[in-house]
Amino acid sequence: MNCIYTLWIRQLRRYFRARSRILASIGQPLLYLLALGFGFGPIFQKAGQGSYIQFLASGVIGMTLLFTSVFSGMELIWDRQFGFLKETLVAPVPRILIMLGRTLGGATVALLQGLIVLAVCLVAGFRPVGLESIPMALIFMALIAIMFTAFGTAFASVISDFQGFQLVMNLLVMPIYFLSGAIYPLTNAPKLLAWIAAVDPLSYGVDGLRGVLTGVSHFSIATDLVVLVLLSAGFVALGGYLFSKVQV
Amino acid sequence: MIQVQNLTKRFDDLVAVRDISFEVQRGEIFAFLGPNGAGKTTTVNMLTTLLAPTSGQIRIDGLDLVKQSNEVRKRFGIVFQDPSLDSELTALENLQLHCALYSVPREERAPRMERLLRLFELWERRKSYVKEFSGGMKRRLEIARCLLHTPKIIFLDEPTLGLDPQTRHQLWNQVRKLNSEDGVTLFLTTHYMEEAERVAHRIAVIDHGQIVALGTLDELKQRTGAETLEQAFLALTGATIREESASGKDRMRTVARLIRR
Numbered sequence: 391m392n393c394i395y396t397l398w399i400r401q402l403r404r405y406f407r408a409r410s411r412i413l414a415s416i417g418q419p420l421l422y423l424l425a426l427g428f429g430f431g432p433i434f435q436k437a438g439q440g441s442y443i444q445f446l447a448s449g450v451i452g453m454t455l456l457f458t459s460v461f462s463g464m465e466l467i468w469d470r471q472f473g474f475l476k477e478t479l480v481a482p483v484p485r486i487l488i489m490l491g492r493t494l495g496g497a498t499v500a501l502l503q504g505l506i507v508l509a510v511c512l513v514a515g516f517r518p519v520g521l522e523s524i525p526m527a528l529i530f531m532a533l534i535a536i537m538f539t540a541f542g543t544a545f546a547s548v549i550s551d552f553q554g555f556q557l558v559m560n561l562l563v564m565p566i567y568f569l570s571g572a573i574y575p576l577t578n579a580p581k582l583l584a585w586i587a588a589v590d591p592l593s594y595g596v597d598g599l600r601g602v603l604t605g606v607s608h609f610s611i612a613t614d615l616v617v618l619v620l621l622s623a624g625f626v627a628l629g630g631y632l633f634s635k636v637q638v
Numbered sequence: 639m640i641q642v643q644n645l646t647k648r649f650d651d652l653v654a655v656r657d658i659s660f661e662v663q664r665g666e667i668f669a670f671l672g673p674n675g676a677g678k679t680t681t682v683n684m685l686t687t688l689l690a691p692t693s694g695q696i697r698i699d700g701l702d703l704v705k706q707s708n709e710v711r712k713r714f715g716i717v718f719q720d721p722s723l724d725s726e727l728t729a730l731e732n733l734q735l736h737c738a739l740y741s742v743p744r745e746e747r748a749p750r751m752e753r754l755l756r757l758f759e760l761w762e763r764r765k766s767y768v769k770e771f772s773g774g775m776k777r778r779l780e781i782a783r784c785l786l787h788t789p790k791i792i793f794l795d796e797p798t799l800g801l802d803p804q805t806r807h808q809l810w811n812q813v814r815k816l817n818s819e820d821g822v823t824l825f826l827t828t829h830y831m832e833e834a835e836r837v838a839h840r841i842a843v844i845d846h847g848q849i850v851a852l853g854t855l856d857e858l859k860q861r862t863g864a865e866t867l868e869q870a871f872l873a874l875t876g877a878t879i880r881e882e883s884a885s886g887k888d889r890m891r892t893v894a895r896l897i898r899r
Contacts (some may be wrong), residue, residue: 396738473722480686481739482711574685638688 393483394491401462401495403503415458418504419450419507425575441576447508447516448600449572454507455500455534455594459461460563462496463496463629464555465541470546485634493543493626497535504531518603526602534595534617540625541591547632549632565590576608591621639664639821640685645694647680647847654680656847657694662840667817667824669838671831674677677847678827679719682795685825686716699790711739715784716793721776725769729760729779732768733786740787754782757812774805782808785816792816794826797822798833810837831868841867845875 405412409431427443434442469475478488499591508527519522543557569583570592576584587593601607607614640662646657655677656809662668672678672715683689685696687707723732730751734774737747755761758778768776777797783791794813798806815816816822828834834841841858851858851874855867864870 392738393743396735400724400727400731400735403731404724407726472725473718473720474723474724475722476688476718477736478739479688480711480714480716480734482708482741483739484708514836592655637690638683 393481394494397478397488397491398495398498401465401492401499402513405499407546409571413453413569415503416506416510418457419454420510422446422453422573422599423450423511424461427514428510438493443511443515444517445575445600445606446573447511447514447569448603448637450511451504451507451531451568452534452572452596452599453567455504456538456563458500458503459497459535459538460542460559462499463539463544464558465496466492466543466546466633467550467552467555467570470550471552475636479636479638485636486630489541489543489630489633490626493536493539493629496539496542497532500535500539501528501531504535507634519605523602527599530595530598530602530614530618533615534592537591537595537618537622537625540622540629544625544629544632545576547629547636569593570596571608571632576592594618594621639666639699640668640825641697642685643695643761645681645696646685646692647677647689648692649686651889653847655684656679657842658849660842660849660852662823662825664823665817667822667826667837669834670825670827670828671841671871672827672843672844676844676875678844679795680847681844682716682793682825682827686714686793687711700868706857712787713789714791714793715789716789717777717780717784717795717797719795719799721780723768723776723780723783726767727765728765729755729771730764732779733783736783736786742787750786754785758782773800773870774802777801777805777809781812789822791823791825794824794828796827796829798828798830806833812838833870834859835867842876844869850874 407461423443423446427446431442434440434445439445479485481488518527523612546555549558569586570590571579571587572592576587576593576597578588594609594614594617597608597617598611601611601614609617642661644652644661645655645658660679670678670681682687684691685698686812687710687853690704701714702709702715703710724735727735733751733755734747737751742750752761755764758781760775760779760782763771763775765787768779771779779798798809801809810833813824817824826834826838835855836856840852840854842849851861851870853861858867858870858874859865862870864873864874
């Protein structure tokens, strides 16, 4: 337990000390919110779908969680390159505890980023259905964060260089984002797209978040919750297994 | 203290360590020498549970390294060839993290950290970020860190690489003191022959993944008819320069070093 806490607090310390990183990682979602939210807003409204900002906010929060989580998970690559990983690998602690500490730390960092972006969305005009939706939204955000941090850890356990990281970012994380229904509704989407979205983990995260915050969801909130819990558990198990096999 | 039997490590197309056997006695200072790419670090990585052996057996303090890895890990400390500190944390935070990972009793943490930081002359800088430290300070901090859990064996993988003579001198004095006063067993690798000559009780020379000589300094000199360890070493391993094959990992390490500057 002590070991999990120690590695968790380490991630948080690193996060709060890298203020430029905090700012930089808000920039991108902000750009999406501005360009898409305000740019496509009028068309979205004309198409009879209501306010686009209302729709997009959950997607942009989901995007922040996705990117920050995967990045946090993949910080493992940095720790490997800068040597710190070895210090944890020779420690007399079961590897799974080290992985859990790292994952919870990374997920907490992502959750904090998600909350900042949620606040930005509120400033931009996003209005949740009510305050009582916030606790449930937090649960969805935490699940997305844990799932993708573990996903990043799993990949970082098997690839060891920065090129591999770029590959994962471009070939997996970007599609996961764009094909998840984060920026467009899945209802009425072409069959192929709807089919892909149905196997995209982020779809359920964004949909659940959107369902809770705005009352509109494509799958049901219960489905989203069950899928997310199962996927999170699955990725933590996979990440834990792959991390326990890491050699230097 | 360390028993190695028929240890082999094979990477895809390369045998890095080929069927080596040796023993290190309790309280001994054992030097492991060899040219670049001879298999030194691979052996150290296997002895410290970082790398699984392809075949062979390792026992440390009577325990099987593969089956009882966590028990074994409690018993040794290691200073790696490359730094393994978190440079975004302070010196003290790095030590605290180590205490937590090794379950050092709570009431002993503060006094031990203070004693070691003072011993290695880092107490005044305990609240500084490690990224602001010089190479020598990082090394000292790493040695202080590996002593926090009072290990019975310490592995030092080229500990003096890139250090100035003062720091080097101080380091070896500390190491000898640990050995003579606390009876700590030491396993070290180095490229500096005079260092091994000065501190080691016994020396093993490894080349192409095999141990080509093992004995006390005098034995090695006698066997090769050389006057210094360096001459003996060259007689045993030849004078040709080794090309270390640069793997992706090594190249990455170079990049990491550049960024760190």
